[in-house]
Amino acid sequence: MTFPKPSFVEAQPVPAPLNETPSTVPSTAPTGELRASRLSELGRQGRGVAAAVIPPAVTLLVLLALWQGAAGDSYTGVPSPQRIWIESKDLITDPFFDRGGVDKGLFWHVLTSLSRVGVGFSLSAVCGVMLGVLIGANRWAHRGLDPIFQVLRTVPPLAWLPISLAAFQQAQPSALFVIFVTSIWPIIINTAVGVRNIPDDYRNVARVLRLSPAEYFFKILLPATTPYIFTGLRIGIGMSWLAIVASEMLLGGVGVGFFIWDQYNSGRISDIVVALAWVGLTGFFLDRIVALAGRIVSRGSALS
Amino acid sequence: MGKAYLSIEGVGVTFQKGSARSEVLCDINLQVDQGEFVSIIGHSGCGKSTLLNVVAGLIPVTTGAVILDREAVEAPGPERAVVFQNHSLLPWLSVRENVSLAVDKVFRGVKSAAERKAWTEHNLDLVKMTHAMDKRPSEISGGMKQRVGIARALAMQPKVLLLDEPFGALDALTRAHLQDSVMEIQTALKNTVLMITHDVDEAVLLSDRIVMMTNGPRASIGNILPVTLDRPRDRLAVAEDPVYVHARAGVIEFLYARRAA
Numbered sequence A: 001m002t003f004p005k006p007s008f009v010e011a012q013p014v015p016a017p018l019n020e021t022p023s024t025v026p027s028t029a030p031t032g033e034l035r036a037s038r039l040s041e042l043g044r045q046g047r048g049v050a051a052a053v054i055p056p057a058v059t060l061l062v063l064l065a066l067w068q069g070a071a072g073d074s075y076t077g078v079p080s081p082q083r084i085w086i087e088s089k090d091l092i093t094d095p096f097f098d099r100g101g102v103d104k105g106l107f108w109h110v111l112t113s114l115s116r117v118g119v120g121f122s123l124s125a126v127c128g129v130m131l132g133v134l135i136g137a138n139r140w141a142h143r144g145l146d147p148i149f150q151v152l153r154t155v156p157p158l159a160w161l162p163i164s165l166a167a168f169q170q171a172q173p174s175a176l177f178v179i180f181v182t183s184i185w186p187i188i189i190n191t192a193v194g195v196r197n198i199p200d201d202y203r204n205v206a207r208v209l210r211l212s213p214a215e216y217f218f219k220i221l222l223p224a225t226t227p228y229i230f231t232g233l234r235i236g237i238g239m240s241w242l243a244i245v246a247s248e249m250l251l252g253g254v255g256v257g258f259f260i261w262d263q264y265n266s267g268r269i270s271d272i273v274v275a276l277a278w279v280g281l282t283g284f285f286l287d288r289i290v291a292l293a294g295r296i297v298s299r300g301s302a303l304s
Numbered sequence B: 001m002g003k004a005y006l007s008i009e010g011v012g013v014t015f016q017k018g019s020a021r022s023e024v025l026c027d028i029n030l031q032v033d034q035g036e037f038v039s040i041i042g043h044s045g046c047g048k049s050t051l052l053n054v055v056a057g058l059i060p061v062t063t064g065a066v067i068l069d070r071e072a073v074e075a076p077g078p079e080r081a082v083v084f085q086n087h088s089l090l091p092w093l094s095v096r097e098n099v100s101l102a103v104d105k106v107f108r109g110v111k112s113a114a115e116r117k118a119w120t121e122h123n124l125d126l127v128k129m130t131h132a133m134d135k136r137p138s139e140i141s142g143g144m145k146q147r148v149g150i151a152r153a154l155a156m157q158p159k160v161l162l163l164d165e166p167f168g169a170l171d172a173l174t175r176a177h178l179q180d181s182v183m184e185i186q187t188a189l190k191n192t193v194l195m196i197t198h199d200v201d202e203a204v205l206l207s208d209r210i211v212m213m214t215n216g217p218r219a220s221i222g223n224i225l226p227v228t229l230d231r232p233r234d235r236l237a238v239a240e241d242p243v244y245v246h247a248r249a250g251v252i253e254f255l256y257a258r259r260a261a
Ligand SMILES: Nc1ncnc2c1ncn2[C@@H]1O[C@H](COP(=O)(O)OP(=O)(O)OP(=O)(O)O)[C@@H](O)[C@H]1O
Pocket: B015, B016, B017, B022, B024, B042, B043, B044, B045, B046, B047, B048, B049, B050, B051, B216
């Protein structure tokens, strides 16, 4: 196929309807073929998106219908979807309002929680990777620290809260500490496994090249361990999102966890359901973002 | 002793794991001249890799010493470049980056950045891999990976090139192709080469001398067979040559007849 005037072809708007076939434009066979192949490509992508979106959407509708049926019109207990829509319409349609104090849209509450997770999780990512490298690379560090970590990692997030409140006396640092201490264990453990699984061959290459410890760290160890580190980060961010909501309920102030508790105390169950949807979706996106970052950073390193 | 370029003098290696001792190598003596191509052949598990890794400096000797160019080998270094059996390219780097990692490390301060880049490409050109320089190891075939491994080793300009069954995992055709490449390069660059192999024809075709190792434990050198074929060698022409046939028979006799008892 040749395109004598590619710019012209490009500039032309394509008003073709989606079901156009090449046989309807026989005079411009190459363009028609190209368009057809682009269209079929679009069609394939469209089908892919549809396959990903339609089943969960249908499931959601069915679940909402069942819920509606089960909850009915009663004014006690869990409200039906219809009542949630009526009672919490403002909250659903305008997440950005800010009437001062804690009377804010859900976006602002989630943002506060996210910023806490951001700080606490960044700290635990840095410390977790460093500790993981240490116990992965050093036999004595492994023997000394690993059993302790294995015990500490089973302590539930909220069990840390009283201690951290006692230590920090304030809500904000206590929340950060709970995030930190919840998410650090999977990061440490996965990093250490990754370091211990670096193939001897890579180590031998580094030895033959006489790489300095710093060069070894940045050129061999980190890239070889990246997939493991991201596995740990992904588990860690999920756990820190679990922990932040729970700890905000107890700490008060702002944040989506506090919001849920506050609405419970004022009996606004509908608002809680809306907040739960926000919490779930935010957690889902956090997980996807870390997974995506992992795929980008460790491009090609998973295979040998 | 001590005159040869590479001298392995009374080397013994004993591995100690807890209270279990295993003496793998015992009293190995071998002299290799500059520009010589020496193969090491022996049954699986006899300690060939151990010997090569001792020369590389990756495994310390228990007794004896390895001397290269009048200096005792104590640690690994780029003047003894190794091509490992399973290529050991770094999968997160492109073909070019795998080689330039070595080039940048070895020639930093000696060559300018532009010279290092040219040297990287020159070595990839030697193994005919310039067409895939920006691919990742996972995107090229096993034979190509081995070529890149060889380019990386050559690019260090080693005093001795150590090959641990470099073609072991390849099919026969690819293997023959790579053997020809290695012969060509060695003829042109006059590298000193120590190569481990399982393949009798490969040993005879490529080597100036074939070192045959006895079975372990406590393996040592059983016999050394010179191959006096002229170079360059052509695999088809040489196959009928009485020298080739005789050398081949000698190695096979050592490996299968004499050791069977
Ligand atoms: N680090 C080690 N600790 C203990 N024993 C070892 C170690 N490395 C190798 N050995 C033992 O030394 C012997 C020789 O191993 P080596 O890898 O050198 O054999 P090889 O001749 O290269 O075998 P192959 O042809 O299968 O590659 C084997 O019995 C092996 O179990």
